[in-house]
Amino acid sequence: MEHLGNAIVQGVLTGGLYAMFAIGLALIFGIMRLVNIAHGDLIVLAAYVALIVTQTLGLNPLLALGIVIPIMAVVGYGLQRGLFNRAMGTDVMPSLLVSFGLSVIIQNGLLMLFSADNKRLQAGALEVASVTLSDTISIGLLPSLQLVLAILVIIGLQFLLYRTAIGRAFRAVSDDPRIAQLMGLNNRHVFGLAMALSCAIVALAGVLLAIRANFDPATGPTRLIFGFEAVIIGGLTSFWGTLAGGIILGVVQSVASSFDPGWQILAGHIAFLIVLAVRPNGLFGRVA
C-alpha cells in the first residue's frame, strides 16, 4: 500500500503541471472558441526558448522565466493577429487546419534547429531537493512548486477575469463578439491578448516540464493531449474543475506506472475514454 500512496502523491503533484497545459487551452477555447492543435508544440517551443536563454545568459531556469514568458506572450499575440484571427469564424475547420499546419511547422522547425536529441534544463539543487515524509513517500520541491504555481495561476486568472478591465473585455467577447465590438472593443486586439496570456501560461508550463523531464521536438502532441484530457475530465465549467481533471489524470498515470511503466500514458488515455463514455460532460461538469 505504501508504494501506492507514494504514486498517488506524485500523481497529484504532476497533475498541477497537466492543469497548466490545460488552462492555456481552456482559456482560449472559452474566450474565442478556438482549439489550438499547436498548443503542445508551443509548450515545447517555450522549453527550447528557455534552453537558449539559460545557455547564453547562464541563468537559472526559474529566473529565465522573466525572459521566456514575455517572449512567448509576444509570439502568441503575433500568431493570433497574423494567423488565427484570419481563420476564425462560425466554421471551426479553417482554424483547426491552420493550427494543425502550425503544429507540423513548429515540430519540424525545431527538428532542423536542434536535432531529435533529448534536451533538459539544468536547475541545480532544485531538481532533487525533497522533503521525506516516510520510508516510501518523499515530496520533491519541484513537483510541489508545479502544483502551487498551478493554483496561483488559477487564482490570478480568476482575479484577472472578474476584477480587471481586460478581464471584462475577455468575458464580453466570449459572450457575444458582435455586441462587444459595438461597445467599442477591438476584438482582434482582445483575441491577441487572450492568446498572449495563454502562451504566457504555456511558457511557465514549458519551463517546469523541461526541468522535470527530457524533451525533444516530437513531444508536443502528447502535451496537447494531456491538457485536452484534463479539460474534458474536469468538465468545461471552471478552472478548478480543470485542475481536478489534471490531478486525476496525473494520479491515474502515476499509479499505472507504478505497476508497469509501459501503461503510464495509455492508462491516462483509457481513463479519459471511460469518463467520456460514462460522464460525457466531465466529472465536475453540469449535465447538459
Next chain:
Amino acid sequence: MASLDVRRSSWLTHLATAGGLVLTALLLSAALWASNDTLRLATDIFLYIALACLWNFLAGYAGLVSVGQQAYVGLGGYGLFALAAKADVPALYALPLLGCMAALLSVPIAKLLFRLRGAYFTIGSWVVAEVFHLGAILIVPLGGGSGMSLPIRAAQALGPTPHDRFVTTYLTALVLLLAVLTMIFVVLRSRMGLALTAIRDNEAAARSNGVNVDRVKLIIYVAAASATAMVGALIFIQKLRISPDAGFSVNDWTALIVFMVVIGGIGTFEGPIVGALIYFLLGETLATLGPVYLIILGAVAIAVMLIEPRGIWGFVRARWGLQLLPLSFLVRPSASKIEK
C-alpha cells in the same frame, strides 16, 4: 423564369467519363508492361490518393475533421501481418476481412467520439489513435515496440517472383482505389449525398428537415474507417515491415494527407486527387529535403486555407464553372426559350 435547364452532366463530364475509362484501361494494362519501379511508385500514388479521398470524405463532406485516421492505417497493417503470421491467412483474403473488422471496431469508437463536438472531436480522434499506438507497443507477440516483418511465406503467397508480387499489389491497390472512388461517388449521388450537402450548409436546418445527422455521420465514419484499414494493409504489404511508430504515424498518414487535401481542394471530389498528384510530382524533387519539405507543405496549406479555402480545384471549378464528374447541378437558361 420557369425556363431553366437543370442537369448534372455536360460535354465535359461525358469527356471526363470517357477519359476516365481510357485511363483505367491504360492503368490496368500497365501490369503487363511497366517496370518494377514504376509499379511500386504507381501503387504508392494509388494508396495515397485513396487515403486523401477518404479523409476528404470525412472532413470535407461530413465535417468530421479527424487527425486520427492513422489508427485505421496501422490497424489494417498490423491486422494483415497478424493474420498472415499467426493464422496463415493469405494477404488478399485478409483484406476484406480486415475491412469488416475495422468497420465493426469503428462503431463503438464513433459512438464515443461523437460525444465530442466540432474541434474537440478532432483531438479525441487523436487520443484514440494514440491508444492504438501505445497498445501495439504492448503486444509482445507482434514484436512490441520494435515491430515485425511480413513472414516470407506470406510474401511468396502474393507471387513467386518479386515482379509478380509487385503486379499483384499494384492491381489490388488499383481495384481498391477504384472501389473507394466509386463508393464516394455513389454516396454523393444518393439521398445521403443530399443529406451531407444539407448538413454542410446548415446542420440545425438539416436536422429540422428530418435529416438523421448522427446516423449519416456514423455511416460515413464507419465506411471511411473500413476502407482506410484496407489501404493501410496494402501500404504495409508494400513496406514488408511494420512497427508501432510507422503504423500509427500522425505525420505520414494524417498530416501529409491533410495537406494534400487542403491544397488540392477540400470538399470537392477531384481536389484530393489533384493534391496527391501535386505532392508526388513535387515529392520526386523535394522529398530529399526531409523536414523542410513538411514545413513547406504546412506553410502552403496554411496559406491556401487563409487565401483560397476551396483549394486549387475549388478555385478552378468556381472560376471556370468546370466539373469533371456529374455531381453538382448546373443551371442554365433553357436553350429553346432563349430563341423565343
